[in-house]
Amino acid sequence: MSSDFKMSVLASSSQGNSTYIETPNSKILVDAGLSGKKIEAAMTSIDKDIADVDAILVTHEHSDHIQGVGVLARKYGISVYANEGTWEQMAPKIGKTENIDKHIFEMGATKTLGDLDIESFGVSHDAREPQFYQFHYQGKSFAILTDTGYVSERVKKTIESADAYLMECNHDLEMLRNGSYAWSLKQRILSDRGHLSNDDGANTLMDVIGNSTKQIYLGHLSPENNLKKVAHETVAKDLIEHDFGVEHDFHINDTDPVKAQPLCDI
Numbered sequence: 178m179s180s181d182f183k184m185s186v187l188a189s190s191s192q193g194n195s196t197y198i199e200t201p202n203s204k205i206l207v208d209a210g211l212s213g214k215k216i217e218a219a220m221t222s223i224d225k226d227i228a229d230v231d232a233i234l235v236t237h238e239h240s241d242h243i244q245g246v247g248v249l250a251r252k253y254g255i256s257v258y259a260n261e262g263t264w265e266q267m268a269p270k271i272g273k274t275e276n277i278d279k280h281i282f283e284m285g286a287t288k289t290l291g292d293l294d295i296e297s298f299g300v301s302h303d304a305r306e307p308q309f310y311q312f313h314y315q316g317k318s319f320a321i322l323t324d325t326g327y328v329s330e331r332v333k334k335t336i337e338s339a340d341a342y343l344m345e346c347n348h349d350l351e352m353l354r355n356g357s358y359a360w361s362l363k364q365r366i367l368s369d370r371g372h373l374s375n376d377d378g379a380n381t382l383m384d385v386i387g388n389s390t391k392q393i394y395l396g397h398l399s400p401e402n403n404l405k406k407v408a409h410e411t412v413a414k415d416l417i418e419h420d421f422g423v424e425h426d427f428h429i430n431d432t433d434p435v436k437a438q439p440l441c442d443i
């Protein structure tokens with residue numbers, strides 16, 4: 178049965194992130210971390226019009242999450258939500274903000290936008306006040322968790338048993354260790370305030386997947402230190418080894434740095 182709670186990962190990688198979520202009365206983007214033009218094109222590719230988007234929810238001020246925020250907010254009058262720390266850091270980086278419809282979305286708060294209830298939760302990442310979001314509509318939920326070096330029990334409890342996940346699989350440990358990045362950058366990525374590896378993503382999923390979980394998207398892959406195939410195989414293997422019903426109970430989906438995923442029923 179088709180649902181009227183849908184989402185598409187428009188783009189995901191450590192170079193640019195944006196996810197679209199819709200219900201009959203709400204159309205939301207989480208982050209706009211590519212150029213405005215690329216996000217417009219990604220929306221067109223799934224037969225959606227960026228002009229219909231009500232709000233952009235920003236997770237944190239890194240450029241792979243905010244690059245298109247100012248342009249899209251000004252051009253289409255889209256409201257922008259972020260917590261105070263993120264606003265402070267983001268405002269100087271997104272062009273003129275006087276005419277942007279700015280809102281505060283406090284960490285740990287729940288807000289209702291249209292018919293969608295949205296919960297924010299803090300993560301462990303080297304930004305000012307990074308937070309991610311979980312969406313609730315008619316008893317179903319979709320949780321996004323990327324850009325975190327560590328997943329606390331509190332976060333796991335918050336996103337437990339969602340119907341769909343976008344989960345970070347930033348790097349393959351071996352590829353990162355053997356790769357060309359400077360040692361200091363490797364240390365940053367591996368730290369508690371960096372990013373989740375493929376195995377970290379799998380371990381987190383094992384702790385949060387529930388009976389209602391149907392769709393898992395693997396996201397925020399590093400183009401340098403990961404491959405879709407490696408992320409997918411690592412997560413599938415880890416979950417199968419722990420007796421999860423991969424491709425029976427739920428599907429594992431890839432994401433792409435530039436190509437939008439088909440709209441998915443949550």
Ligand SMILES: [Zn+2]
Binds near residue numbers: 190397
């Ligand atoms: Zn990022």
Ligand SMILES: [Zn+2]
Binds near residue numbers: 237304
């Ligand atoms: Zn980040």
